[in-house]
Amino acid sequence: MTKTILIVDDSATMLLSVRNNLEIAGFKVETAEDGVKALGKLKAGLKPDLVITDINMPNMNGMELIRNIRALPGFRFTPILTLTTESQAAKRDEGKAAGATGWLVKPVGGADLLKIIRQVLPGA
Amino acid sequence: MNPLLDQFISEARDFQQSIGEKLMQLESEPGSRALIGELFRMVHTLKGNSGLFEFPEMTGVLHAGEDVLDAVRDGRVPYGRALADLLLEAMDFVLLLLDEIEGVGSIGVEHVASSARLARNLRSLLPAGADEAGNPVDSGAAASVGAPELPLASMPEERRMEWYRAALSGDALSWVEYAPDAECFFKGEDPLYQVGQVPGVVWRDVSARKPWPELAELDAYHCQLVFRLLSTAEPAALHELFRYMPHETRIIAISPLALLVPVGDPDGGAVYEDFVADAIALLDNGDLAGLERTTRCMLEFSAPKLWLASALRWLLLILELEPGNSLVLRALIESLRTLTTPCWGDVAAGRRAAGGDGGQSTADGAALAEILAAQREILALQDDVAWRGGRLKAVAATLAACCPRMGGDRRHDALEHALEQSLAENKAAPLLGWLDEYGPALLAGFTPAATVDARSSMPEPVGAALAPDMPTRVEGPEGLRLGRRSDDVPGTAKTLKVDQTKIDRLMNLIGEMVVAKNSLPYLAARAESQYGVRDLAREIKTQYAVVNRIAEEMQDAIMQVRMMPVSFIFQRFPRLVRDTSRKLGKEVNLVLEGEATEVDKNIVEALADPMIHIVRNSLDHGIELPALRLAAGKPAEGKLTIRASQAADRVLIEIIDDGKGIDPQHIKKKAYEKGVIDEATLERITDQEAVNLIFAAGFSTVETVSDLSGRGVGMDVVRNAMEKVGGTVSIESEKGKGTLLRLSLPLSMAVSNVMIVESDQQIFGVPMDMVVETVRVPRAAIRHIKQHQTTVLRGSIVPLLSLNALLAINQEQRPNEDDEFAALVIRHQGENIGIVVDDFRETVDIILKPLVGILGGLAGYSGSALLGDGTVLMVLNPRELT
Amino acid sequence: MAIEFQEKTVLLKGCVGVEEAELLLEWLQKTPCGQVDLTACTHLHAANLQVLMAARPTVLAWPKEAALLAWLTSSLQST
Structure with a gap:
């Protein structure tokens, strides 16, 4: 089964980088530039196996997005990873409190990214 | 770049x-x-x-x-x-x-x-002391420092002896206790998957926090599980693995001595006293061989289930593995007096106090002092470099090596936590703290003289030697060269980044413009027919030609803005091919051609997935292993060419491999077995038709599911993806020579040519690229086969479907005066189908807009468009209709 | 489908996810003597594990996958 991953980040560079790495590894990748767009996609029927979201974004930030996702039917158990920088240690805990499964630390290289994804996504 | x-x-x-x-x-x-x-x-x-x-x-x-x-x-x-x-x-x-x-x-x-x-x-603008404000050690860390009671004694003795043996040969042994949060499932966690990733598990146990309730009362999603395990992984690796749940996990490095717990029935006789006295005497005299003999003898006389027997077995193991470890031997022998496990913490401390058995000298002490000083120096560096994390890890590794490895040592745990904290905060402070706390004790293990030496040589001179270096170099002339606002730097922007919505707006406007322009011919016709002003009609037509030319150019120019080179997708392939072929043990030379070919952004995006799929297929099933290739007389290295080119208003993507090709016989057989074709078809179809079967739904040639392309996705998915954006896919293959897959797509999606048809007094559009031909079928030529209407066109039977019926309009199709029906022949899944309508009208260029909102869920329509006279045209998608 | 209910036996197959735990629990509540076949199971979400631990059904067949087998036997086989 191809696993679908939704990446939410307002930086096109980050989206492109993560997308390339994941697609090479055989994942199906969907992207959104902010929380509002991401939520829109989920409400429109997208059912990713994993969501990776940035924290600082315009319109709807990562924390709000996570809380909103958990409130959607069908997304109670979906793994969510936050994208944080090394200086955002506090945000990681805040993310977990909001319902995230874990976090990634930017910059995420290809091998690390896959390793971490496989740690939270059974069967990936 | x-x-x-x-x-x-x-x-x-x-x-x-x-x-x-x-x-x-x-x-x-x-x-x-x-x-x-x-x-x-x-x-x-x-x-x-x-x-x-x-x-x-x-x-x-x-x-x-x-x-x-x-x-x-x-x-x-x-x-x-x-x-x-x-x-x-x-x-x-x-x-x-x-x-x-x-x-x-x-x-x-x-x-x-x-x-x-x-x-x-x-x-320097940050408040002073901000660097020092570290978080206190969290509870998870604190828990693992104070070694709690572990249920080690309840584990089988043989297993513990096995682990002891492994630990002495250098393996780590860690205890992990993981009690996931009750709500953890709602955070996307899977604790069983989590513990499944722990490497080197030698013992494991799962229990419930409290007794399970009645099944009727059980909440499946309220996590009650507690996982406990022993692993030969280093605690650092386990901390890394459990980094998302530090508060729910206890990770403890187990000292090998903690395994040394004799168990059994304490009942016995008073003979032990004699044995203890003899054994101690033998040990004092250094007669280990004698001690072993006595111990074996004693063991033979004891029932194996006795506590005594267990202690003796351990004694023999220590004699075998660490005959020089007299402290442990002595403690073990002494324990027979009380029949209680020795307090290993004290024994270990005694060993350290005695200076260890490794024979560390004063010279070692001086070297150690120097090493510690150097680490302090490195930690004191105030710069902020990207590789700081690596540096911190290196310091921690050095410090760990400085502590003689007495497994389970709290210094190691503390060091690990200090490192973790340092990394998390990107600050040296926690590691420095460890150095302050444990450094002196480390040095104290050596002669007092060495300790004094080491201390005095520690921080001060280091700082002094380092300080003058940095600022002088920094305030150099390059600092000045940096102009204030860089006005002198000429603007380098060659590209203009525009929000896509602005381009979309331009697209919409030009769309309306094209529609508006198309009304001019109507006007000219009316001027002539209704008002009889022929000259005016001609002038309008001339003007129309001018406006038409400008509009078309403008449309073209706007399309150009949306164009992107296919290199945008092509750039992924070198890496994909390299990784995939390596994984499969194949040698592949990838050739990319025509990367500069430009297509509409939407098309580029639609191409990515199908192309990745095709390339994977080629690598997986097309190109053979080097040995097979050589045997077939081909070079060991396969060749995969991905080529883009433009042909009129289409872009062609060709993916060509020189692999084993497709065997039509094999495909026919498979298709028949899977019920994709019947026996009659099996006899009749040509080789090319057979090869085309790989696009049929439900057909996948994958025999053994590999982790590459065998993901349940067949070529029918590629075909569907192409059809969605108005593209087609075709295949040419020769057995043994290779395969060529050709994707053909419109250069841009914006303008579509549709034919207008009439049915039940309404008009509908049908995309021209789906229309094979239009025919008039006399009523007499329509045959009824079972429930279906068919006719014969050029010698083959074509099923006829009424558009009214397809759209659930309860109305017969209307024939013309000659009692002929208008049938639109479209190609659907490789077959011709006739759709009967009331009448054909003209073809027009339209800007197709997808249906949105509630209408978006309507199957059978690909969108709507505005016509020159302002009416809305619903454009059908016959593929979804039939 | 990762979970298949037969009259007296439930088959858990492939990667059994968290959503299935609810179905499994319901079935075990309705089928007190239900038996479990794990032959084709490659992974089991922890929620399913705790349902099995609480219900203690007879396990007809264990999974082939070594790590999963080790965890399941140590949680479901002892006494």
């Missing part, structure tokens, strides 16, 4: 400029929290992006800027002129670096010093 870097530079320039603008805006609205927040976000993102590349000079400065802005945002630092100046200077520096990266592809070494200076100046 690689496209990712291109994208980064273009985005970074935007950020750099916006940051400058926001800083200027802040001059006029100094207190704006919104502006500060936005500034922080931009600097933060830019820093994150720069970290994707090796630009530590840029990342360092931006990181400092981010920290300062974060402090401003939290109100810890006031925003002021000095700060603005520094930030502007930092942004100019970033621009300078961007220019250099774009020019020569890298950052010159001369910028290292400027970067450090800028970062330091920025950080």
Whole structure:
């Protein structure tokens, strides 16, 4: 089964980088530039196996997005990873409190990214 | 230059400029929290992006800027002129670096010093002491330091002896107790999957926090599980694995001595006293052989289930593995007096106090002091470099090596936690703290003289030697070369980044323009027929030609804006091919051609998935293993060509491999077995038709599911994806020679040519690329086969479907005066189908707009369009209808 | 489908996810003597594990996958 991953980040560079790495590894990748767009996609029927979201974004930030996702039917158990920088240690805990499964630390290289994804996504 | 870097530079320039603008805006609205927040976000993102590349000079400065802005945002630092100046200077520096990266592809070494200076100046604005404000050690860490009671004694003795043996040969042994949060399932966690990833598990147990309730009362999603395990992995690796749940996990490094717990029935006789006295005497005399003999003898006389027997077995094991460890031997023998496990903590301390058995000398002590001093020196470095994490790890590794490995030692655990904390906070303070706490004790293990030496040589001279070096180098002339606003740098923007919505608006406008223009011929016709003014009609027509030309050019120009080179997708393939072929043990030479071919952005995006799928297929099933290729007389290295080219208004993508090709016989057989074709078809179809069967739904040639292309996706998915964007896919293959897959797509999706048809007094559009032909079928030529209407066209039977019936309009189709029905022949899944309508009308160019909102869920329509006279045309999607 | 209910036996197959735990629990509540076949199971979400631990059904066949087998036997086989 191809696993679908939704990446939410307002930086096109980050989206492109993560997308390339994941697609090479055989994942199906969907992207959104902010929380509002991401939520829109989920409400429109997208059912990713994993969501990776940035924290600082315009319109709807990562924390709000996570809380909103958990409130959607069908997304109670979906793994969510936050994208944080090394200086955002506090945000990681805040993310977990909001319902995230874990976090990634930017910059995420290809091998690390896959390793971490496989740690939270059974069967990936 | 690689496209990712291109994208980064273009985005970074935007950020750099916006940051400058926001800083200027802040001059006029100094207190704006919104502006500060936005500034922080931009600097933060830019820093994150720069970290994707090796630009530590840029990342360092931006990181400092981010920290300062974060402090401003939290109100810890006031925003002021000095700060603005520094930030502007930092942004100019970033621009300078961007220019250099774009020019020569890298950052010159001369910028290292400027970067450090800028970062330091920025950080100097942070409140003093901010660096020291570390978090207290969290509860998870504290728990593992104070070694609690572990249920080790309840584990089988043989297993424990096995682990003891392994531990002495250098294996680590760690205890993990993981009690997931009750709500953890609602955070996407899977504790069983989590523990399944622990390497080297030698013992495991799962229990419930409290007794399970009645099944009727059980809440499946309230996690009650507690996992406990022993692993031969290092605690550091386990901390890493359980990093998301530090508060729910206890990880304890187990000292081998903790395994040494004799168990059994304490009942016995008073003979032990004699044995103990004899054994101690033998040990004191160094007669280990004698001790072993006595022990074996004693063991033979004891029932195996006795506590005594267990202790003797351990004694023999220690005699075998560590005959020199007299402290442990003695303690074990002494324990027979009380029949209780020795207090191993005290024994270990005694061993250390005795100076260890490794024979460390005063000279070692001096060397150790020097090593510790050097680590302190490294930790004291105040610079902020990207590789700081690596440096911290190196220091921790050195310090760990300095502690003689007495497994389970709390110093190691404390060190691990200090390192973890240091890494998390990116500060040296926690590691320095460890050094302060344990360093003196480490040195105390040696002669007092050495200790004094070491202490006095520790911090002061180090700092003094280091201090003068850095600032002098930093304030060099390159600091001045950095102009204030970089006005002297000529503008380098060659591309203009535009929001896609603006382009979409232009697209819509030109669409309306085309429609409006199309009304002119109607007007000309009316001028002539209704008003009889022929000259005016001709003039309108002339004007129409002019407007038409301009509109078409304009449309073309706008399309051009949306065009992107296919290299955008092609760039993924070198890596994909390299990784995939390596995994499969194949040798593949990838040739990319026509990367500059430009197509509409939407088309480029639609191409990515199908292409990746096809390329994977080629590598997996097309190109053979090197040995097979050589045997077939081909070069060992396979060739995979991906070629893009433009043919009229289509773009062609060809993916060609010189692999084993497709065997039509094999396909026929498979298709028959899977019920894709019946027996009659099996006899009849040509080889090419057989090869085409791979596009049929439910057909996948994969026999053994590999982890590459065998993911349940067949070529029918590729075909569907292509059809969705008006493309087609075809295949040519010769057995043994190779396979060519050709994707053909429209260059742009914006303008479609549709034929207007009439049915039940309404008009509908049908995309021309689906229409094979239009025919008039006399009523007499319609045959009824079972429930279906058919007719014969050029010798083959074509099923006829009524459009009214397809659209659930309860009305017969209307024939013309000659009693002929109008049938639109379309190609559907390789077969011709006739759709009967009331009448055909003209074909028009339209701008197709997809249906949105509630209408978006309607199957059977591909969209709507506006016609020249203002009416709305619903465009059918016959593929979904039939 | 990762979970297949037969009259007296439930088959858990492939990667059994968290959503299935609810179905499994319901079935075990309705089928007190239900038996479990794990032959084709490659992974089991922890929620399913705790349902099985609480219900203690007879396990007809264990999974082939070594790590999963080790965890399941140590949680479901002892006494």
